[in-house]
Amino acid sequence: MLIKGTFVHTPRLGDLEILEDYLLAVGNDGFITHFRPVGSPESIELLRDHAAETTTVLTGSFLLPTFCDLHLHAPQFLYQGTGLDLPLMQWLDEYALKAEERLDADKILAKRVYERLARRLLQNGTGTVMLFGTIKEETNLILAEAMQSAGVRAFVGKLSMDISSRPTYVEASAEASLSSAKSFVDQCRHMMEQVPLHLRRIEPVLTPRFVPTCSDELLGSLGDLSCLESLRVQSHLAEAHDQVEWVRSVRGAEDIDIFDRYNLLNPRTVQAHCTFLKKPDLSRMVAAGSSIAHCPLSNVYFSTEPFPLREALSLHIKVGLGTDIAGGYSIDIMNAMRHAVTVSRIRESSAQAKHEKDTDDSQDTGTTYKTLAIDWKESLYLATRGGAEALTLPAKSGTFEVGSFFDAQLIQLVDPVSRSGVGALDFFDLETNGDGDVKLNQDMLEKWWCIGDTRNRVGMWVQGVKVL
Structure with a gap:
């Protein structure tokens, strides 16, 4: 498969690349085998030999890596958008x-719930997701089958819980819980074989x-x-807090100490939220190689502390975004990006005010102030490349580079015939190139990031397979 057109990705935190008139080739295994400008000798040769297999992205559209959702409770999709009126521990009950x-x-x-969930994920641009399931093996296999059938790359977790505030919803013992976890892993792997x-x-x-x-x-x-x-x-x-x-x-320790004690902080671990972690704790996450799923919307509902995102990124912790359905009400990672920026700007405003007060009180602190805010381009990195790194997907995943998965969503900003914006988007000063094609710029991408929606998403591929 060859695709010719405009590609957008964020290979590094804060760096956004708009690559116009590029040619991308995908192998039978779904990995990118070629990505060069259309005018390069290698691209010219490919186009000559495989012209019939070439798809051209229409003017006013671009390809972007699919989103990664690092934290979603699949069964809670049943009541998404309701029940956000209680503190966490009461809400669970x-x-x-x-x-x-x-x-x-x-x-x-x-x-029915899981098949609809898979469809909604694709409609919202999520190609890879890490899922919490339930305690029953059979139900989690239904979840795995729904994701596999839809073409979603899913990391599916059967809950392990031998303690519960709900007597009818708990595993009989630690031994029974472990046995069930092993059985689910075996069955899930057998399904994929x-x-x-x-x-x-699917991976358990x-x-x-x-x-x-x-x-x-x-x-x-x-x-x-x-x-x-x-x-x-x-x-x-x-x-x-609760x-x-x-x-x-009850346990006489911090939960990070307990996870660490039992070897559950390791390079294969993704921990959600982490809002109460202090700098020494974040350093422990770095040492362990563990990743963090930042869920800004649900943190607003259930945590009295915002996640220290900028500090985590400065320490080079692997961070991606999570919707945390149903603790968060939106399955759309674009909303998670927007909330991540919003919360970071509130943190920045508060820290700036404190810095100015401290400077006034001491006349000169001798320190350089660093912003806690992130911008939309950094949030886009977290939703794509950052999420792929946090999930330890193959090298270069979340970008358009040779050797990475071809996981892509086709975004249409401008109708190629009417030259009007698609969906909620309006553009009044469209720039065109010598061929009359719409020339995309960062302002257009930022507008889509702020107010775009599912109407702009007109195609999806996961590892080279078209799923939308």
Whole structure:
């Protein structure tokens, strides 16, 4: 497959590249094999030999890497957009656990919810997702099948929890929970063995829900299993005030200490939220090689602290974005990007005011102030390349470079016939090149980032397979 047109990506934090008139080639395995300007000798040769296989991106449109969602509770999609009126620990009892129990008891409902979830993810540009499931193996296999069938690359986690505030929704013991986790891993892997290698989209993930629902025995066993079989791990870390205080009072430690003690902080780990981590804790995340799923919208609802995003990025922690359905109400990673910028600007305004006061009080602190805000281009990196790195996808994933997955979404900003903006977009000063084609610029991309929606997304590919 050859695609000719305009490509946009963020290969480095803060760097956005608009690559016009490029040619991209995709191999049968879904990896990019060529990416050069159309006028290069190699591109000219490819176009000559494979003209019939070439797709041209129309003027006013561009290709962008698909989004990565690092944290989403699949069964909670059942009540997305409702039930955000309680603190975290009460919310879990009142809404989350009930929904998860309901899907575990109703296979038909689970299939309907998960198939719709997969479709919504693709409509919103998400090609890769890390999912929390439920405690029942069969329900999580339904989830895995729904994602595989839709073409979504999904890391699926069967919940492990031998402690629960809901007596009807808990695993019988640490031993039973571990056995179920092992069984799910085996069944999930067996399912993928039936699929051609380049079309395998599903990988199992060990998923201790969080410290309050897991005994020390269970956490230790899961840590051993992760190391023994090189399995990914996902959980929640330092998320909310009531959760942090519960762990301190009941377990007598910080939850980062407990995860670390049981080898659940490792390079295969993605921890969600992390809003209460201080700088020494962030340094521990760096040393462990673990990643963080930043979920700005749900943090507003459930945490009294914003995540220290700029500090984490400055320490080179691998950070991506998560929607945290249903703790966050929007499945759209574009909204997660917007909220990430908004929260960072609030942090910046507060820090700037404090810096100015401290400077006034001391006349001269002798320090250089550094911004805590991020901009839209940095958030786009987090949603694409940053998310791919946090999930330890193959090198260069999340970009248009030779050797990376061809994971792409086709975004249309301008109708090629009417030359008017698509969806919510309006452009009054369109620039064209010598051929009369619309010339994209950063202002147009920023407008799409701010107010674009699903009407602008007209195609999706995951590892070379068209899924939308």
